[in-house]
Amino acid sequence: MGFTLDVEKFRDAVVELIRRTSTNLPEDVLAAMETAREGEKDGSPAKSVLGFMLKNAYTARENSTPICQDTGTNIYLITIPEGVSLRKVESAIVDATREATKKTYLRPNAVDPVTGKNTGDNTGTMAPFLHFDEWDEPAIRVQLALKGGGCENVSDQYKLPDSRLKAGRNLDGVYRCIIDAINTAQGLGCAPGVAGIGIGGDRASGMIIAKKQLFRKLTDTNPDPELATLEKHLFHDLNKLGIGPMGFGGNTTVLGVKIGTAHRLPASFFVSIAYMCWADRRRSMVFKENEVSYD
Amino acid sequence: MIKLQLPVGETQIRRLQVGDEVLLNGIMVTGRDAAHSWMIEEKPDEVRELLKNTMIYHCGPIVRKSGGTWSFVAAGPTTSIREEPYQGDIIGEYQVRGVIGKGGMGPKTLAALKKYGAVYLHAVGGAAALLAQAVVKVHDVIKLEEFGVPEAMWVIEVKDFPAIVTMDAHGNSLHKNIREQSTKIASRLIGIE
Ligand code: SF4
Numbered sequence: 062m063g064f065t066l067d068v069e070k071f072r073d074a075v076v077e078l079i080r081r082t083s084t085n086l087p088e089d090v091l092a093a094m095e096t097a098r099e100g101e102k103d104g105s106p107a108k109s110v111l112g113f114m115l116k117n118a119y120t121a122r123e124n125s126t127p128i129c130q131d132t133g134t135n136i137y138l139i140t141i142p143e144g145v146s147l148r149k150v151e152s153a154i155v156d157a158t159r160e161a162t163k164k165t166y167l168r169p170n171a172v173d174p175v176t177g178k179n180t181g182d183n184t185g186t187m188a189p190f191l192h193f194d195e196w197d198e199p200a201i202r203v204q205l206a207l208k209g210g211g212c213e214n215v216s217d218q219y220k221l222p223d224s225r226l227k228a229g230r231n232l233d234g235v236y237r238c239i240i241d242a243i244n245t246a247q248g249l250g251c252a253p254g255v256a257g258i259g260i261g262g263d264r265a266s267g268m269i270i271a272k273k274q275l276f277r278k279l280t281d282t283n284p285d286p287e288l289a290t291l292e293k294h295l296f297h298d299l300n301k302l303g304i305g306p307m308g309f310g311g312n313t314t315v316l317g318v319k320i321g322t323a324h325r326l327p328a329s330f331f332v333s334i335a336y337m338c339w340a341d342r343r344r345s346m347v348f349k350e351n352e353v354s355y356d
Numbered sequence: 357m358i359k360l361q362l363p364v365g366e367t368q369i370r371r372l373q374v375g376d377e378v379l380l381n382g383i384m385v386t387g388r389d390a391a392h393s394w395m396i397e398e399k400p401d402e403v404r405e406l407l408k409n410t411m412i413y414h415c416g417p418i419v420r421k422s423g424g425t426w427s428f429v430a431a432g433p434t435t436s437i438r439e440e441p442y443q444g445d446i447i448g449e450y451q452v453r454g455v456i457g458k459g460g461m462g463p464k465t466l467a468a469l470k471k472y473g474a475v476y477l478h479a480v481g482g483a484a485a486l487l488a489q490a491v492v493k494v495h496d497v498i499k500l501e502e503f504g505v506p507e508a509m510w511v512i513e514v515k516d517f518p519a520i521v522t523m524d525a526h527g528n529s530l531h532k533n534i535r536e537q538s539t540k541i542a543s544r545l546i547g548i549e
Contacts, residue, residue: 121485130430251481340482
């Protein structure tokens with residue numbers, strides 16, 4: 062069961078993955094928005110805005126143009142078979158990113174923080190962002206999410222205990238942080254969003270766990286029953302806040318809540334919230350030697 | 357739905373209320389951070405005629421050029437609050453009748469809307485593909501070389517461009533109302549009233 066990487070083929074497959082991710086919203090997200098639309102009052106701004114978002118998504122899919130002009134941070138989770146060169150995979154993805162920018166699937170979005178210069182092709186230090194894992198399959202799996210700046214700016218991290226929120230170092234404390242974070246975000250992250258949550262870890266790994274949750278399907282159930290209950294509870298309560306689509310008011314403030322955990326130090330307890338906008342662009346592909354499949 | 361033809365007069369703008377859904381038609385201009393600081397620091401005369409009685413759209417588009425003409429591929433709104441330090445003064449200085457963006461703006465802009473007779477219009481964030489279709493023609497572009505594509509001032513003609521009034525010329529802000537309400541509910545949920 063060997064696997065030899067054809068770099069050129071792989072690169073082209075990644076360009077296609079970027080195109081699909083940028084222009085074609087996943088089915089589960091569309092379905093959640095359709096349901097949300099049903100649940101809003103006739104004639105309300107919430108209903109018309111959700112309708113407009115959906116129409117936008119279908120138009121983008123049809124015309125193969127970006128759903129949103131902010132094609133965001135490109136976050137990759139890559140799973141490779143043993144022995145495949147990380148450097149080759151990385152450089153193929155960087156090339157694919159350049160190509161996809163040229164084709165306007167991506168907007169030039171990588172800015173040097175010191176000089177203020179935009180590289181023009183979405184590549185730079187830690188851009189795109191790559192995270193590697195290994196598996197036993199003779200294939201490379203690539204998962205991609207495009208996360209825009211508006212929703213990244215309202216993402217947040219709390220340190221427990223938090224006296225303002227009367228939040229202790231337990232799941233009740235976590236609940237309080239998330240209610241506070243989504244209320245603080247209002248419509249600014251292009252609500253209705255998906256809350257990816259990381260409990261524990263350090264400041265970096267906690268946020269990575271939070272972001273990894275954004276790759277889960279909205280319809281899945283957390284394998285940990287306690288977390289599954291918390292996800293449901295939060296989904297219900299957050300939608301009572303009345304913030305609504307774009308913060309215009311309404312019954313739909315979040316489309317999903319997904320929670321993961323990482324072991325923490327005895328001395329620290331972080332709650333990390335990665336807010337993803339309704340333009341919840343994530344796709345994946347499995348690249349085999351002579352076959353590519355996309356989801 | 358209220359149809360607004362640009363350029364638009366002050367009286368018509370003052371009639372608008374928070375919550376009104378509007379469709380914009382006519383010529384407006386995009387502008388982000390670079391354009392706003394330029395307008396305040398250098399007070400360029402070349403944009404005066406252009407901005408008078410029209411709207412500034414906070415948008416950094418994806419554009420395409422084919423056969424010498426530009427077109428908008430994706431053109432959703434960007435976060436407006438970054439322009440809060442400049443916006444009120446620009447509205448006064450250039451007699452702008454409104455700004456379009458997302459997320460709303462602060463007290464300084466709200467006061468300027470009332471003083472000069474202008475509104476804040478909220479476009480649907482992320483709806484870039486559909487909003488780009490409402491941009492039927494690119495008439496001109498200002499400062500393209502210097503500011504780059506997203507920051508340049510694109511002079512665009514729109515047809516039935518949809519937006520909702522979230523800050524009006526009477527001192528009302530939907531953003532403020534919603535925030536107050538949701539904060540009450542949040543406090544109740546976590547029992548810290
Ligand atoms: S936050 Fe809004 S503007 Fe930013 S990528 Fe998401 S939908 Fe687009």
